[in-house]
Amino acid sequence: xxxxxxxxxxxxxxxxxxxxxxxxxxxxxxxxxxxxxxxxxxxxxxxxxxxxxxxxxxxxxxxxxxxxxxxxxxxxxxxxxxxxxxxxxxxxxxxxxxxxxxxxxxxxxxxxxxxxxxxxxxxxxxxxxxxxxxxxxxxxxxxxxxxxxxxxxxxxxxxxxxxxxxxxxxxxxxxxxxxxxxxxxxxxxxxxxxxxxxxxxxxxxxxxxxxxxxxxxxxxxxxxxxxxxxxxxxxxxxxxxxxxxxxxxxxxxxxxxxxxxxxxxxxxxxxxxxxxxxxxxxxxxxxxxxxx
Amino acid sequence: xxxxxxxxxxxxxxxxxxxxxxxxxxxxxxxxxxxxxxxxxxxxxxxxxxxxxxxxxxxxxxxxxxxxxxxxxxxxxxxxxxxxxxxxxxxxxxxxxxxxxxxxxxxxxxxxxxxxxxxxxxxxxxxxxxxxxxxxxxxxxxxxxxxxxxxxxxxxxxxxxxxxxxxxxxxxxxxxxxxxxxxxxxxxxxxxxxxxxxxxxxxxxxxxxxxxxxxxxxxxxxxxxxxxxxxxxxxxxxxxxxxxxxxxxxxxxxxxxxxxxxxxxxxxxxxxxxxxxxxxxxxxxxxxxxxxxxxxxxxxxxxxxxxxxxxxxxxxxxxxxxxxxxxxxxxxxxxxxxxxxxxxxxxxxxxxxxxxxxxxxxxxxxxxxxxxxxxxxxxxxxxxxxxxxxxxxxxxxxxxxxxxxxxxxxxxxxxxxxxxxxxxxxxxxxx
Numbered sequence: 001x002x003x004x005x006x007x008x009x010x011x012x013x014x015x016x017x018x019x020x021x022x023x024x025x026x027x028x029x030x031x032x033x034x035x036x037x038x039x040x041x042x043x044x045x046x047x048x049x050x051x052x053x054x055x056x057x058x059x060x061x062x063x064x065x066x067x068x069x070x071x072x073x074x075x076x077x078x079x080x081x082x083x084x085x086x087x088x089x090x091x092x093x094x095x096x097x098x099x100x101x102x103x104x105x106x107x108x109x110x111x112x113x114x115x116x117x118x119x120x121x122x123x124x125x126x127x128x129x130x131x132x133x134x135x136x137x138x139x140x141x142x143x144x145x146x147x148x149x150x151x152x153x154x155x156x157x158x159x160x161x162x163x164x165x166x167x168x169x170x171x172x173x174x175x176x177x178x179x180x181x182x183x184x185x186x187x188x189x190x191x192x193x194x195x196x197x198x199x200x201x202x203x204x205x206x207x208x209x210x211x212x213x214x215x216x217x218x219x220x221x222x223x224x225x226x227x228x229x230x231x232x233x234x235x236x237x238x239x240x241x242x243x244x245x246x247x248x249x250x251x252x253x254x255x256x257x258x259x260x261x262x263x264x265x266x267x268x269x270x271x272x273x274x275x276x277x278x279x280x281x282x283x284x285x286x287x288x289x290x291x292x
Numbered sequence: 293x294x295x296x297x298x299x300x301x302x303x304x305x306x307x308x309x310x311x312x313x314x315x316x317x318x319x320x321x322x323x324x325x326x327x328x329x330x331x332x333x334x335x336x337x338x339x340x341x342x343x344x345x346x347x348x349x350x351x352x353x354x355x356x357x358x359x360x361x362x363x364x365x366x367x368x369x370x371x372x373x374x375x376x377x378x379x380x381x382x383x384x385x386x387x388x389x390x391x392x393x394x395x396x397x398x399x400x401x402x403x404x405x406x407x408x409x410x411x412x413x414x415x416x417x418x419x420x421x422x423x424x425x426x427x428x429x430x431x432x433x434x435x436x437x438x439x440x441x442x443x444x445x446x447x448x449x450x451x452x453x454x455x456x457x458x459x460x461x462x463x464x465x466x467x468x469x470x471x472x473x474x475x476x477x478x479x480x481x482x483x484x485x486x487x488x489x490x491x492x493x494x495x496x497x498x499x500x501x502x503x504x505x506x507x508x509x510x511x512x513x514x515x516x517x518x519x520x521x522x523x524x525x526x527x528x529x530x531x532x533x534x535x536x537x538x539x540x541x542x543x544x545x546x547x548x549x550x551x552x553x554x555x556x557x558x559x560x561x562x563x564x565x566x567x568x569x570x571x572x573x574x575x576x577x578x579x580x581x582x583x584x585x586x587x588x589x590x591x592x593x594x595x596x597x598x599x600x601x602x603x604x605x606x607x608x609x610x611x612x613x614x615x616x617x618x619x620x621x622x623x624x625x626x627x628x629x630x631x632x633x634x635x636x637x638x639x640x641x642x643x644x645x646x647x648x649x650x651x652x653x654x655x656x657x658x659x660x661x662x663x664x665x666x667x668x669x670x671x672x673x674x675x676x677x678x679x680x681x682x683x684x685x686x687x688x689x690x691x692x693x694x695x696x697x698x699x700x701x702x703x704x705x706x707x708x709x710x711x712x713x714x715x716x717x718x719x720x721x722x723x
Contacts, residue, residue: 212319220391221324223700224449256449259413259420263391264324266415281317291322 063092196278203276210272215286219264225257231288233261239280241270249285261288326702328363329447331356332385333394335367336409337375340400345429348398348407351436354480355454356444358696359680360703365390376408385414392420394443403429411443421446433483453678454479457722459487459497459506460685460694463713474508476523479676479719481694481707487523499720500543506720507531507541507550518552520568531568537561542586544612551576551586551595551612563597565612576614587630587639588612596620596639598628607641607654621654623661631673631682638699640664640673640682651684651697664701674719683707685715 067088071081231251237243246265248258265286274280333353338344353364371384376397385393396409410422423442427435434455441452458481462473474488474497488494493511500506500520507520516538521528532538536555543550550568555561563576563586577583581601588595589609596609599617604625610617621627626644633640636656643652648667654660664682669692673684679699686695686706694707694714 208317208319212321215319215321216323217325219321219324220327220329222448225324254449256447259416259447260324263413263415264321267386267389267391283317285316285318286321287318288321290324 063095200276200278203274204279207272207274207279211268211284214268214272215264218267219288220260221290222256222260224254225260225288225290227290227292229253229257229288229290231257231261232285233265233288234283234285235265236283237269237271239273239277239282241273243269243271253288261286264288326700328357328361328703329392330365330388330390331362331392331394331447332365332370332388332390334370334373334375334396336396336398336407337377338398338400340398340405340429342400344398344432346432346436348432348436348439349394349396351433351480352394352440352443355437355440355452358480358703358705359444360698360700361444361448361680376410380412380417382412382414382417390414392443392447396439398432400429405429405432405435407432407435407439409439409443411446433478437478437480448680450680451678453676453680453719455722456677456719457503458674458683458694458707458717458719459499460717461494461497461713461715462486463690463692463715474506475714477707487526488521488528495716496540497716497718498541498543499718501545501547501721503721505543505547507543509539509541518550520550532566540585542588544588545590545592549612551588553584553586563595574614576610576612577617583608585629587632589632590634590636596630596632598630607639620656620659621661622659627652627654629672631675633675633699634677634679640675642671642673651682653682653699653701662701664697664699665695665704670695672716674717676719677721683717683719685717689713 067085070084070088073081075081229252231253232249233251234247234249235243236245243266246262248262251258251261253261271284331353333349333356335347335349356362357364365388369388371387372381374380374395376395378395380393380395382393391414393412393414394409395412396407399406399408405427406424407427408422408424411420412418413420421442423439425435425438427438437452437454437456440454444450444452444454456479458477458479460475460477462475464471464473470491472490472492472494473486474490474494475484476487477484487506488508488510490510495509495511497506497508504523505520506523507518509516509518511517515533517530518532518538518541519528520531520541531541531550532552532554534554534556536558537553539561540553541550542552544565548568550566552564552566553561554564554573560580560582562578562583565574565576566572567574576586576595577597577599579599579601581599582605583597583599583601585598586595587597593612594609595612596607597617598605599608600606601608602619605628606619607621607627607630608617609620620639621641624643624645626649627641629642631640632638639654639656641652641654643650643661643663645663645667649669649671650663650667651665651670651673653662653664655662665684665686669688670684670686673682675682676696681696681698683694683696685692687693690713692713692715694717696705696707697703
């Protein structure tokens, strides 16, 4: 039962456990205390013996009054009286013997009571001892419990600390991992972007070359278009490559050269489209500047 | 983290660069093609009582084609045949990739025709020129050349030379039956007329700068004479009849002086200048070698001629006022018969290479010589008045004929298919 209780206590918070334990101890003390009080009544062997004769005196006085009355009557009837006295004496003797017997019994009884008291005392002592033991045990257990709890608390604290450290480490690792991941992602992204840029650049290069080829193929260069000529024509195109407008800008050539250039860019329509739509540019300025 | 920022920055930078590049995409075009410009000359609508005596559009197309600068679309490839009054659907012409379109109409009243024509840029839809010119119905061919000149001028920025004429010597028969004719023809070799008919040798015709007169050499009684003849009236007079060689007459650019070749001593021809007003002669060259074939520079200041004074025929240049002659050809062992371009920058000449006579073009500034023809018997070059083409004779004997080559050497065209001896052509203006 203590085991069960202990188990229960263990499962309870410390304060509750202590409280219950205290109650148990108090309860035990009360029970033991009550027994002790009861035992005190009989714990006066001497007085018990003296009290018993007083009771007998009272009983004998009454008997003696009755006898005196009888003696007066016996003067009248001495013989009857004498016999009655004799009977009385006998009765008294009987009573005395009875009293003696009772006394003996009482004595015996007292002895037995003393023995009882002793036994009770021993019992009490034992119980006290037991209580002491229990108390000690309880204390010990409490101590143990306390130690245990401390240990647990300590362990718990340690565990918590460890856990916290672990969590922190984990968080740190997580963070580092995330950072690394982010960096990697950024790198991958940057690389992808760089690749994309490179792809766009390449696509643009190819596209520009293709456009250039087509415009060159369509520019019938007038004899007056000689090195030193520098003409800019700005075109706007649709994503399909269809040239929707061509505007001659700065140009040091004559009207024939200008006509030939405008015709070249319009005739090159639709312009080639880039492999990568991102390389596309809606507006292009062509600079016509013959190098030979 | 810093790396990350760096990457991001790099990415942003790249994007910015790309964006900038996109906004200002400039593509340099440093070359074009040396191809004839594709044009379409649609048959002109003919509104007259009789049939059209001349296919004007066809004459125009041929003129343009002969320059080497244009390639006219064959009629069969035209998707439509609009005229001067039509609304033009340019898609029809873009579809066949022609850059320019010529449409026209001819309205005839009596013996007069009114030619209306329009020239378009197919890709801009812009009308580059629209013109109406009157012509005699029997002179439509000449009017067609005038139309071609206007189109040529608009498309090249330089004057045309279609409404011009050429002169050349036609030799028929052999031995006693030999006949020499000085012929006049349109620039395309059509419309030929004999100007001088002779049973003796005719040679070296040269137009005066205005084209009114023509100088030439005629032999007779073992004597050569230089004549100057009015093209329109046919009247002529002897300019020179010295003893020995009288040859190679060349009008000065102002038409007042005739450079000639005389050999006062046998085997030693020299260059002389004949003042046409006074008849005075001035000897320009004095070398004991052969000096011949004088040609004037357009400014009239210099004479370029052929001389073998260096051991082989080469070209020399000297002031027309007299002075020292400088050799100007150094390439090869035979360079002769100079013709100076109207702009004075080039000299067409006959260059012998591996035994073949070719027409070559010498740039006077650089000294570079370009072969225009392959020979083997190409001689007598003469510039068109606009300098775009060179007329020459090719072949030999009775197979000799006339041909033209564009100054870039791209287009060779024979003017006459007839297998007769045509030689010494000269290109001149029409007054």
